[in-house]
Amino acid sequence: xxxxxxxxxxAKLQGFGTTIFAEMSALATATDSVNLGQGFPDTDxxxxxxxxxxxxxxxxxxxxxxxxxxxxxxxxxVAHQQRFYGLSYDVDTEVLVTAGxxxxxxxALLGLLxxxxxxxxxxxxxxxxxxxxxxxxAVAKPVTLRPPAxxxxxxxxxxxxxxxxxxxxxxxxxxxxxxxxxRAELQVIADLAIEHDLIVLTDEVxxxxxxxxxxxxxxxxxPGMRDRVLSISSGGKTFNTTGWKIGWLCGPPELITAAKxxxxxxxxxxxxxxxxxxxxxxxxxxxxxxxxxxNLQARRDQLMPGLEAAGFEVYPTHGTYFVTVDIxxxxxxxxxxxxxxxxxxRCGVVAIPNEVFYMNRHEGRHLVRFAFCKRPEVxxxxxxxxxxxxx
Ligand SMILES: Cc1ncc(COP(=O)(O)O)c(C=O)c1O
Numbered sequence: 255x256x257x258x259x260x261x262x263x264x265a266k267l268q269g270f271g272t273t274i275f276a277e278m279s280a281l282a283t284a285t286d287s288v289n290l291g292q293g294f295p296d297t298d299x300x301x302x303x304x305x306x307x308x309x310x311x312x313x314x315x316x317x318x319x320x321x322x323x324x325x326x327x328x329x330x331x332v333a334h335q336q337r338f339y340g341l342s343y344d345v346d347t348e349v350l351v352t353a354g355x356x357x358x359x360x361x362a363l364l365g366l367l368x369x370x371x372x373x374x375x376x377x378x379x380x381x382x383x384x385x386x387x388x389x390x391x392a393v394a395k396p397v398t399l400r401p402p403a404x405x406x407x408x409x410x411x412x413x414x415x416x417x418x419x420x421x422x423x424x425x426x427x428x429x430x431x432x433x434x435x436x437r438a439e440l441q442v443i444a445d446l447a448i449e450h451d452l453i454v455l456t457d458e459v460x461x462x463x464x465x466x467x468x469x470x471x472x473x474x475x476x477p478g479m480r481d482r483v484l485s486i487s488s489g490g491k492t493f494n495t496t497g498w499k500i501g502w503l504c505g506p507p508e509l510i511t512a513a514k515x516x517x518x519x520x521x522x523x524x525x526x527x528x529x530x531x532x533x534x535x536x537x538x539x540x541x542x543x544x545x546x547x548x549n550l551q552a553r554r555d556q557l558m559p560g561l562e563a564a565g566f567e568v569y570p571t572h573g574t575y576f577v578t579v580d581i582x583x584x585x586x587x588x589x590x591x592x593x594x595x596x597x598x599x600r601c602g603v604v605a606i607p608n609e610v611f612y613m614n615r616h617e618g619r620h621l622v623r624f625a626f627c628k629r630p631e632v633x634x635x636x637x638x639x640x641x642x643x644x645x
Contacts, residue, residue: 266388273381274610278594285598288628288636290557291606293429293575295627299494300535300542307498307531319526321518323351323502330533331502338461339472341480347507350514353524354499355459355488360386361517362455362484362503367392367420374414375423376406378430378611378618380457383423395419396613401569401578401621404433408442415446421453422446427460427470430611430623431578432571434468437476444476453509456485459501462492462543464573465551474504481506484513489532491575492546498528550575553626553633560637561624565644575627578608580620584643588620601639 259268275292282289298304322328328349335341343349352358359382367373369391375383377396387394395414399406424443426435435443447454454473461470474483488501503513558577561568566579582588590607598604608621626633 266391267385270385270388274606278604278606281595281598282604285602285604287598287602287604288632288639289604290624290626290628290636291594291604293625293627294496295494295575296629296632297494300538302538303493303495303531303535306534307527310527310530315526315530317526319351319523319529321514321523322346322349323523324526324529324533327351327500327502327529327533327536330536331504334536335504339475341472341474341504343504344507348504348510350503350510350517351523351529352488352501352503352517353521354490355457355486355501356382356499357517357520357524358486358488358501358503358513359383359455359457360389360520361513362486362509363387363392364390364520365512365514365516366453366455366509370418371420372416372418373421373423374411374419376425376428377613378608379423380425380429381610384613392420393418394613398612398614398617399428399431399433400617401431401580404428404431404569405439411442412446415450415452419450419452421455423455423457424473425457426473427458427464427573429460429574430576430606430608431569432574432576434464434470434572437471440471440473440476444473444479447482448478452482454479454483456483458485458487459491460574461487463547463550463575465547465554466572468572470573484509489528489535492543493532493535495528495531495535498525498531500525500528500532550627553628553630556630556633557624557626557637560633560640563637563644564640566622575625576623577626578621578623581622582620590619590622594622601642603636603639 278291328345332343332345363386367390371392374395376399397410397414456473474480484505490496565584569578571577585593594607606623608618609615612618
């Protein structure tokens with residue numbers, strides 16, 4: 255959030271400014287830096303997925319898909335939820351295809367929240383949460399996750415829930431920290447949701463990107479939770495197709511209907527041929543999903559020692575594309591924003607200051623996020639350049 259007032263812009267969005275990702279990616283181009291800022295892979299996804307989309311385009315599937323999404327994709331989502339998590343959903347009433355997880359979030363938040371409703375969520379957080387909650391006229395109530403483990407304080411979470419709380423918004427595996435909530439932590443959240451009769455929106459876009467044998471547990475699998483959880487995912491991260499923007503929601507019919515009512519006035523529908531591609535991806539063998547995670551884990555293990563050698567304090571990450579470091583050993587004033595603006599000029603590497611993921615910005619001031627979803631030679635180059643900080 256920035257402080258200068260933007261003329262004409264609705265009061266709800268004052269302070270949101272331009273995202274840091276645009277600024278940092280422009281800086282990467284201008285300085286010819288290695289871009290470990292924005293989280294997008296630099297290789298294509300599986301051939302089968304690309305070919306399925308190309309086949310759909312050549313096969314004439316180029317008009318509006320149905321409002322709920324193409325049946326082939328909805329069936330693939332239902333089969334995926336059953337295969338990986340033992341969750342059953344009805345293909346016609348409990349699944350909604352969206353323009354990425356971003357629109358799934360927007361549709362759900364705009365469809366479920368009234369003015370003054372409160373949403374309890376963890377910070378740091380993905381930047382669209384706060385903006386969509388603001389657009390809905392609702393109020394975000396953050397509970398801070400702190401390094402190195404990025405666990406939450408149960409009393410803080412309990413205290414954040416008030417009679418105005420309508421829903422909890424949970425992201426696991428978590429951007430930017432790489433935290434993966436374990437079953438015990440999820441049980442605490444489930445107990446509170448049941449006690450206070452809350453809806454829970456779960457952002458699970460990194461569901462397949464977990465490392466070291468960590469298991470992603472969807473909150474909907476916990477007893478009593480299936481019918482109060484709207485779970486969100488998307489194909490972008492798993493299939494290296496972030497530009498396709500194919501996402502989805504699964505949940506009980508009344509929550510899907512609420513989200514769909516808002517979603518139909520956002521994009522209505524999107525990406526028909528890409529929906530066919532993602533359907534092919536979701537049906538791939540177990541070995542594909544294991545391979546994606548193993549490959550990213552190897553990239554993480556390549557970057558982390560380089561960050562340590564550069565002098566940072568590096569925090570563990572168990573999933574996603576990202577690792578967070580404390581910059582204070584290399585920059586005593588701990589100003590992550592200034593550090594990230596300077597780093598491309600100093601070393602030719604771009605990273606993201608974590609303070610943009612916090613409402614209480616001071617909590618993340620000294621933290622910086624690096625993305626490792628890049629080719630090995632790109633990570634090598636970044637590591638070599640970052641070594642200048644230590645030299
Ligand atoms: C936590 C989280 N949620 C949602 C999204 C958006 O996903 P999509 O590209 O499918 O809209 C991202 C993308 O970076 C993310 O990190």
